[in-house]
Amino acid sequence: MSDAMNVDYDGLIPNNVGLNADARLRRALESWHPGYLDWWQARGPEGFQESLVYLRTAVSVDPEGWAKFGYVRMPEYRWGILLAPAVEDRRIAFGAHKGEPAWQEVPGEHRAMLRRLIVVQGDTEPAAVEQQRYLGRTAPSLYDLRNLFQVSVEEARHLWAMVYLLQKYFGRDGREEAEDLLRRRSGDQDTPRLLGAFNEATPDWLSFFMFTFFTDRDGKMQLHALSQSGFDPLSRTCRFMLTEEAHHMFVGQSGIGRIIERTCAAMRAAGIDDPYDIERVRALGVIDLPT
Ligand SMILES: [Fe+2]
């Protein structure tokens, strides 16, 4: 009986893709792992690597109970490879191949394009972690700090998700792309990330909340699109990533909401009606609404 709901936690890499039975893939992932940890230390959250952080970790792909919560040191987080359960007899929903069975292997004619899509998606995930690297220094509260780190470890897991696809289905060039995902760096002059938005600085928490409000929302649309892919492993991977994405947008939405609420309360208390009275509003120690 296949039990794709449950995740195998015994090995180095938690997974529900039968890694134990696929020695080649397991070797590829295990040899990528140390470089990944180096990347996490060098470009992941600055400070706090030794702290115990209360985090959720995906332990199942069952929508009814897919995560467990507990204190973890971030470098010891169990980044895993998780696919949503297969849909029986899934068919391609659009385009020239509409109605045909979804592809379980990469179709030769679309190989280059699929690889490109996966690389671009994969590149955004570590980029976001890099952009948010220093925000722990200025967290407004412990609550926000925890949310930040939750987003960071999950974006990093999304990198694993894409690296899995590259290493499993794209052979040697997939392995090279997986290395390059650790080599590029957000905002770097010589080796920037692939998309412009992921090379912008995220220097403060307003930027972070705007990022999780808009950019993660855009990411959600993109994941929804990819989850319709005729290439079934990509579809299943992205479907599970969407489970985690909801919280990222919650962070943005509730963060922006709290800022606006605080500004309005301070303005009321000070008897200010004009939102464009920017200097007076800022003098209250809150962010003015036009900003
Ligand atoms: Fe992500």
Ligand SMILES: [Fe+2]
């Ligand atoms: Fe996200």
